[in-house]
Amino acid sequence: MDYFAYKNNKLYCEDVDLQDIAMQYGTPCYVYSKKTLERHVDVYKKAFKSKDNLICFSVKSLSNISILEFINKKGCGFDVVSGGELKRVLHVGADPKKIIFSGVGKSYDEILLGIQNNILSFNIESEAEVYRIEEIASSKNKVVDIAIRFNPEVDSGGHEYIKTGRKGDKFGISSDDSVLKIANHIYQSKNLNLVGLACHIGSQILDLESYRLTAQNIKKLSINIKKIGHDLDFLDLGGGLGIPYENDKTPSPEELISIIEQELEDIDERIVLEPGRSISGNAGILLTTVEYIKENFLIVDAAMNDLLRPALYKAKHDVWNLKEMESIDQVWTIVGPVCESSDVIAREHSINANEGDVLAIKTAGAYGFVMSSNYNSRVRPAEVMVDGKTFNVIRSRESFNDLIKNEINLND
Numbered sequence: 001m002d003y004f005a006y007k008n009n010k011l012y013c014e015d016v017d018l019q020d021i022a023m024q025y026g027t028p029c030y031v032y033s034k035k036t037l038e039r040h041v042d043v044y045k046k047a048f049k050s051k052d053n054l055i056c057f058s059v060k061s062l063s064n065i066s067i068l069e070f071i072n073k074k075g076c077g078f079d080v081v082s083g084g085e086l087k088r089v090l091h092v093g094a095d096p097k098k099i100i101f102s103g104v105g106k107s108y109d110e111i112l113l114g115i116q117n118n119i120l121s122f123n124i125e126s127e128a129e130v131y132r133i134e135e136i137a138s139s140k141n142k143v144v145d146i147a148i149r150f151n152p153e154v155d156s157g158g159h160e161y162i163k164t165g166r167k168g169d170k171f172g173i174s175s176d177d178s179v180l181k182i183a184n185h186i187y188q189s190k191n192l193n194l195v196g197l198a199c200h201i202g203s204q205i206l207d208l209e210s211y212r213l214t215a216q217n218i219k220k221l222s223i224n225i226k227k228i229g230h231d232l233d234f235l236d237l238g239g240g241l242g243i244p245y246e247n248d249k250t251p252s253p254e255e256l257i258s259i260i261e262q263e264l265e266d267i268d269e270r271i272v273l274e275p276g277r278s279i280s281g282n283a284g285i286l287l288t289t290v291e292y293i294k295e296n297f298l299i300v301d302a303a304m305n306d307l308l309r310p311a312l313y314k315a316k317h318d319v320w321n322l323k324e325m326e327s328i329d330q331v332w333t334i335v336g337p338v339c340e341s342s343d344v345i346a347r348e349h350s351i352n353a354n355e356g357d358v359l360a361i362k363t364a365g366a367y368g369f370v371m372s373s374n375y376n377s378r379v380r381p382a383e384v385m386v387d388g389k390t391f392n393v394i395r396s397r398e399s400f401n402d403l404i405k406n407e408i409n410l411n412d
């Protein structure tokens with residue numbers, strides 16, 4: 001459910017005519033609906049019957065500081081995967097005790113930053129990482145809270161590039177024996193404290209049975225870990241819930257949480273979830289203008305550098321004309337200006353459009369702007385937030401100076 005809809009034949013975001021945003025800020029331009037974000041956060045929060053839980057918004061899906069500040073005010077924690085993301089959430093005043101740091105390759109400096117800020121947990125993904133955190137903790141005379149991210153060996157379905165919990169994937173610790181060995185080591189350590197067990201099986205997951213299996217696996221493993229003597233604070237089932245990109249039926253957060261609560265009914269630990277896409281995905285669209293029409297192509301001003309998902313994952317996005325049409329009788333392949341054959345926004349898409357029309361690429365809030373680049377020396381687009389009748393730019397369109405500001409001309 002989102003707040004992008006036609007009123008009087010014009011596409012609105014909440015109470016704002018999207019054409020007004022295109023006129024004021026130009027295209028391509030990301031537009032986010034605050035009300036949609038709020039609704040998604042509230043759905044997650046209200047779905048829990050158990051009181052003890054924590055929603056850690058996955059910052060990698062959408063990381064603009066205005067968005068993070070809003071999500072922070074809504075009481076969520078954050079799942080971060082880099083020092084940059086950690087600095088972003090600290091910048092907006094996040095409570096460190098609601099920050100989880102995931103990722104297979106945390107650097108020395110990133111670990112130090114997390115330790116200095118007393119975050120809730122480092123979700124560790126290898127034995128080597130445990131030793132590195134222990135060494136840094138010992139050198140700073142600290143006791144550091146960590147959770148073990150294990151690999152539950154569950155195939156979550158969907159695109160190869162977004163599955164993370166199968167045997168052979170680079171994420172998490174693969175065998176129960178290795179997890180228990182690490183848990184034993186942590187138990188002996190003066191500088192480490194095991195606070196949780198974590199996993200994340202993938203993204204755009206449509207089959208809730210893979211979550212049921214994962215919940216069963218995490219419960220079993222946590223019981224064995226507690227036998228060592230650990231007293232865990234949380235079990236973290238990651239993010240990954242799928243969303244409708246093309247009007248498809250997707251499971252709701254309520255259904256997901258109900259399955260998890262059923263499976264973990266008799267455990268004492270808090271439940272942590274790390275949703276990204278299901279909060280930010282359909283809270284955002286990308287506005288783009290049709291520049292040219294050629295053969296069966298609509299050539300638009302947004303490209304793979306603005307929205308990489310179609311080129312990277314063959315991901316599908318619905319595309320709407322801001323002017324509502326009575327009937328649609330045209331089929332176009334919508335492409336961007338970048339010099340790559342993969343720069344296709346949508347193939348054989350039913351839409352009526354003319355040169356100069358502004359289109360909305362839907363469900364672009366998650367893994368949209370955050371994956372943008374300057375490829376072909378294109379400036380990154382503006383980001384705008386709508387709140388009821390008002391809208392504000394939350395990131396300006398880049399300029400030529402932004403493009404070259406870190407470059408050094410050796411002849412100058």
Ligand SMILES: Cc1ncc(COP(=O)(O)O)c(C=O)c1O
Nearest residue numbers: 058200203239240274275276277
């Ligand atoms: C560890 C971790 N947690 C949470 C997420 C968020 O996933 P999603 O945006 O699909 O909810 C990801 C994304 O891949 C992840 O790697």
